[in-house]
Amino acid sequence: MAAQLLFHITLLVWSMSSTEVLVVASEAPIAKPYCPSHCGSIEIPYPFGIGAGCHIKDNWFQVLCDNSTGSPRPLLNGTNLEVLEISVDGTLKVRNPIAFSNCSDKQTRQAVNLERSPFMFSQENIFTAVGCGVMATITSSSEGVTISAGCRSECYDDSTDSTNSSSLNTCNGVNCCQTVIPPFLSAYNTSFQPSNSSCSYAFLVDREWFESFAKNSTNISATSDMDQVPVVLQWNLYHSTFDIFGTFVQANGSRSGYWNETTDEFDGYCRSYNDSYSISESLRLKCVCDYGHQGNPYLPKGCRDIDECQDPKYRAECEPEYVCYNRNNGWGCKSRYPETKSRVKVIFIGIGSGLGLIVLLIGAWWLVKLWKKMKNIKLKKKFFKQNGGLLLEQQLSSGEVNVEKIKLFDAKELEKATDRYNVDRILGQGGQGTVYKGMLADGRIVAVKKSKIVDGGEVGQFINEIVILSQINHRNVVKLLGCCLETEVPLLVYEFIPKGTIYQYLHEHNEEFPLTWEMRLRISAEVAGALSYLHSAAGFPIYHRDIKSTNILLDDRYRAKVADFGTSRSVSLDQTHLTTFVHGTFGYLDPEYFISSQFTDKSDVYGFGVVLVELLTGEKPVSLTRSQEARGLVSYFNLSVEENNLFDIIDARVKVDGTTGDILAVADLAKRCLDMNGRRRPTMKEVAMELEVIYKSISSSNTQQNREEAEYVRNEVICPWDVATGSAMDDYTASSFESLVPLMSS
Secondary structure: HHHEEEHHHHHHHHHHHHHOOOOOOOOOOOOOOOOEEEEEEEEEOOOOOOOOOOOOOOOHEEEEEEEEEEEEEEEOOOOOOOEEEOOOOOOEEEEEEOOOEEEOOOOOOOOOOOOOOOOOEEEOOEEEEEOOOOOOEEEEEEEEEEEEEEEOOOOOHHOOOOHHHHHHHOOOOOEEEEEEOOEOOOOOEEEEOOOOOOOOOOOEEHHHHHHHHHOOOOOOHHHHHOEEEEEEEOOOOOOHHHHHOOOOOOOOOOOOOOOOOOOOOEEOOOOOOOEEEEEEEOOOOOEEEOEEEEEOOOOOOOOEOOOHHHHHHHHHHHHHOOEEEOOOOEEEEOOOHHHHHHHHHHHHHHHHHHHHHHHHHHHHHHHHHHHHHHHHHHHHHHHHHOOOOHHHHHHHOOOOOOOOEEEEEEEHHHHHOOOOOOOHHEEOOOEEEEEEEOOOOOOOOOEEEEEEOOHHHHHHHHHHHHHHHOOOOOOOOOEEOOOOOOOOOEEEEEOOOOOOOOHHHOOOOOOOOOOHHHHHHHHHEEEEEEEHHHHHHHHOEOOOOOHHHHEEEOOOOOOOOOOOOOOOOOOOOOOOEEEOOOOOOOOOOOOHHHHHOOHHHHHHHHHHHHHHHHHHHOOOEEOOOOOOOEHHHHHHHHHHOOOOHHHHHHOHHHHHOOOHHHHHHHHHHHHHOOOOOHOOOHHHHHHHHHHHHHHHHHHHHHHHHHHHHHHHHHHOOOOOOOOOOOOHHHHHHHHHHHOOOOOOHO
């Protein structure tokens, strides 16, 4: 009962804090004329509506106002979900059931299926599991494609240790864990793998609401008394454009339509006078009110001018010499006095202020100079400590970092090299930071990596990357030149790799320089050699943990360079695995690692196997354009092998340049790298040796062919001879690739 009361209090505080209050010059309509605008205290804005003719011509947008309990409750038609809030910005908040496991007094209910509806679960939600040592998984099996995400909590009894009581209202991995949800989620199931029989439960919840609940609660486990929690849905009008937009929208994004004087409406894009439209990255199309207006852009005259001058914030910017006045699409300041007097007064005020400012500047010059100097010294010390300088000093003193390879750059030097981190200098952006192209004073071109966030975890990754790269000396690994710790965010300086990533050449259709079969083999052999070096030839074994095509760069000679060691880890010689929170990229993630949280050298082998299939097929690791059962590249590849259709998915360039034997050899190697059982996968050393044999065979074959052609031209002799159609690997095909030989006939 107490938890239910806390739920409603939190919901009230959350809804009040998340609602922006704006003053509108005249009351803007919410619903269509002669239609109910509220169900209880909940606003029901158009295109949603209560009753026939009050919503767009799509029954999904109908809201049923249920009065059976004595208190009106809005229910979303077709889903029976209770509506908490509807926003015309394209979001909808509803109650979503909690899934329970081993809870005797609770019944487990799965979430509603929103497939083929205009709704999907928003990325503003977070999947949360509460329980002692439980692993909860959220699985989406939309139209035959299965995508999963999950988390595992540690088991710890806080009730027996008062020193840890502060963790009761935080979800930090102890008795509670959280993870992000897959994109484009419209249906899911929740499953559990508990390590004991204690009660555990999981739910999808609005991240903002959960943070507010945890802040106002003494114990997160109070959610076990609830049956439902708020969740955010996104709604989309793409399938309902005829009723909302009247006519089609032009390809260039401009409006299409005309003003209907009879109905006093715009028969086209959005319905209001003052509106515009937006198309988001997830292909959601919506109407929005123009700047300075607020209301419902889906209704005629639904956007009304906002009187900003009713807000003290805007009035304060004009006072005391001026007064605020409202205008269409904004606000302004006007003088309280006649124009002539105001100008004279402004002149005198300006002269007096200028003279006073000059006197203050002259008198305080020495003090300001001294203060700035002291401030810079303190800031540098603060940033040095904040950016892991003490941690790096510990690594230096322990001998784990090669001091000779690490140069400490000056912040001003890097700022000048990147033109003050100009957006035009950005080479790429990722989860750990932004990389800029820069030129040092000596003319060297470098890549400067600027971290996004400076918290404990990011600093640890930053220092970890320095430690890892200082131990590596390999021509196919990006070289670390130095770092800078005395700035607001840490900076790493690398050698500049000019030709981009192999992802760009494979998937962005670079017609100027297509990757030949020989180049693809050489790149794969170089990457395999680098990973083999990391696993077995470095001072300590190093696991990369994020092998993917976007982390493989090409230098000016198109040689491969492995990059991004922010999540890499070194292990002792007697270690066989790392136990960590699951980290990686969808499409490249080792299934064994996802289940066990144990990362081994064979997990890197799996990621390399996906890259090898990319080089063979030219296909993306995850693609919504492929068939439902083959959205993932690994599934697509294995399915083609099983159905003897391998050469149907091989890249056209590979089929033209390569021989059947070589292609089958690489395909067999990729298949072994992608084995679901990590023990059956080859080591990176074995992978590198096999690829080197294949590459050298076609390289020597091409060299011999060039020599024969040159000799032929020089002697101008025309005579028939036998042409070899295979390579050195053809003799190896029959004995080594029996599982792939049937594909030759397909």
